Amino acid sequence: MRAPRAYQTEAIVLKRIKLGEADRILTFYTPDLGKLRAVAKGVRRPKSKLGGHVELLTHSLIMLARGRNLDIVTQSQTINGFLVLKDDLWRLSRGLYALELVDSFTAERIENRPIFDLLLSTLHWLCQAGDGNIILRYFELQLLNYLGYRPQLQQCVSCNLPLQPIDNFFSSSRGGVLCPECAGKDPARCTLTLNSLKVLRLWQSCDCATASRVKINSQLSSELEQLMREYIKYLLEREVKSAAWLDRLKKEKL
Amino acid sequence: MALRTFTSTAKPIARLIEEFNKLPGIGPKSAQRLAYYLLRVPTEQARDLAEAISAVKEKIGLCSICFNITDSDPCSICRDEGRDHTKICVVEELSDIIPLERTGKFNGVYHVLHGVIAPTEGMGPEELKIEQLLSRLQNSSVTEVILATNPNLEGEATAMYLQHLISPLGIRVTRLARGLPFGGDLEYADDVTLSRALEERQEV
Ligand SMILES: [Zn+2]
Ligand SMILES: [Zn+2]
Numbered sequence: 001m002r003a004p005r006a007y008q009t010e011a012i013v014l015k016r017i018k019l020g021e022a023d024r025i026l027t028f029y030t031p032d033l034g035k036l037r038a039v040a041k042g043v044r045r046p047k048s049k050l051g052g053h054v055e056l057l058t059h060s061l062i063m064l065a066r067g068r069n070l071d072i073v074t075q076s077q078t079i080n081g082f083l084v085l086k087d088d089l090w091r092l093s094r095g096l097y098a099l100e101l102v103d104s105f106t107a108e109r110i111e112n113r114p115i116f117d118l119l120l121s122t123l124h125w126l127c128q129a130g131d132g133n134i135i136l137r138y139f140e141l142q143l144l145n146y147l148g149y150r151p152q153l154q155q156c157v158s159c160n161l162p163l164q165p166i167d168n169f170f171s172s173s174r175g176g177v178l179c180p181e182c183a184g185k186d187p188a189r190c191t192l193t194l195n196s197l198k199v200l201r202l203w204q205s206c207d208c209a210t211a212s213r214v215k216i217n218s219q220l221s222s223e224l225e226q227l228m229r230e231y232i233k234y235l236l237e238r239e240v241k242s243a244a245w246l247d248r249l250k251k252e253k254l
Numbered sequence: 255m256a257l258r259t260f261t262s263t264a265k266p267i268a269r270l271i272e273e274f275n276k277l278p279g280i281g282p283k284s285a286q287r288l289a290y291y292l293l294r295v296p297t298e299q300a301r302d303l304a305e306a307i308s309a310v311k312e313k314i315g316l317c318s319i320c321f322n323i324t325d326s327d328p329c330s331i332c333r334d335e336g337r338d339h340t341k342i343c344v345v346e347e348l349s350d351i352i353p354l355e356r357t358g359k360f361n362g363v364y365h366v367l368h369g370v371i372a373p374t375e376g377m378g379p380e381e382l383k384i385e386q387l388l389s390r391l392q393n394s395s396v397t398e399v400i401l402a403t404n405p406n407l408e409g410e411a412t413a414m415y416l417q418h419l420i421s422p423l424g425i426r427v428t429r430l431a432r433g434l435p436f437g438g439d440l441e442y443a444d445d446v447t448l449s450r451a452l453e454e455r456q457e458v
Binding site for chain 2: 078089
């Protein structure tokens with residue numbers, strides 16, 4: 001059977017690129033079609049009916065028509081505009097980071113429902129009070145999990161022996177923890193404190209409500225951020241652009 | 255294919271087509287049409303065009319105060335003593351000044367950022383004229399900064415960031431009212447626009 005000429009889907013707007021005078025190419029993440037790119041015509045004109053319904057960090061219901069190259073967005077209705085997120089520089093920036101990660105790690109038209117659900121719940125979670133760093137680390141771990149990059153945190157990735165309750169090492173290239181014995185040979189090793197390991201193990205397996213109950217100090221928070229960033233950079237083979245912006249906000253204490 | 259054959263026989267024309275093709279909105283077909291057109295026009299007309307293009311690049315520069323384009327530094331707006339130099343309107347792009355001027359409602363001066371903060375595209379404050387704005391505000395008579403960035407996510411992020419930087423200087427920071435577009439339909443307004451239109455409602 002041929003695909004229908006028009007279809008409808010829930011979507012979160014991941015990215016938008018200007019096209020011509022008033023159009024945009026939008027990248028969506030959808031529950032059943034994965035990542036999807038489509039053209040929104042006239043969307044940059046102030047009177048466009050699509051306008052705010054296809055802004056970044058917006059959960060919408062969109063109608064599409066099959067196009068020759070890219071499909072065309074014909075209608076859009078906001079389900080949640082995440083106003084609370086958009087009114088705060090930190091929340092907004094963390095939201096953008098989450099969008100960039102999903103966009104960077106996924107290919108078009110490959111369905112991955114858990115990623116959609118994770119992204120949506122992360123945006124909701126970012127709207128609430130709470131430690132934004134925890135939300136992002138939890139998001140990263142779960143995302144890697146659904147992508148098949150779940151870091152091995154139970155046993156040494158080299159000798160397969162259970163990890164001792166001491167400081168170990170994390171190896172991005174091997175996707176997991178190295179015991180001190182095996183890490184001795186790895187030039188790219190980085191220290192993984194026992195506290196970090198415990199927190200990562202918990203977050204890897206708990207729900208977000210439990211994850212947010214963990215209290216972490218700023219040193220541990222930075223350590224976890226650094227570790228996840230290195231691992232993600234290794235997997236993507238490049239930096240996540242919006243991470244530099246988060247660093248800047250932190251440095252300028254905004 | 256036709257273009258390829260041409261390349262080997264008339265290099266200058268192929269080069270012209272190539273240059274036109276680099277312009278926004280000009281595809282290979284239009285580029286060819288423009289090049290052939292210029293072949294037919296009188297030499298003076300073609301020379302005028304060439305001179306106009308090089309004059310733009312040689313004589314037009316950015317105003318060292320507001321970063322608007324100008325053929326004299328400072329620009330005519332910054333030099334104008336009839337304007338209110340205590341109010342600075344911050345815009346994203348050069349093209350934003352024209353519509354604001356057309357309203358005739360603003361008599362202050364401008365500051366062009368030359369872009370907007372877009373974290374996911376790697377566009378940070380250092381790429382914009384933000385440092386220059388801050389040093390312009392230091393020890394100045396400026397009393398109000400009006401943030402006129404676009405009412406979209408990057409525009410809002412940039413405005414919030416600037417507000418964080420400028421407020422501690424004791425200068426009033428305002429933002430263009432965000433609401434429903436004139437001629438728009440309430441029914442089609444998204445909830446962000448609608449909530450802001452409600453928040454920023456006015457006495458009638
Ligand atoms: Zn080992
Ligand atoms: Zn000027």
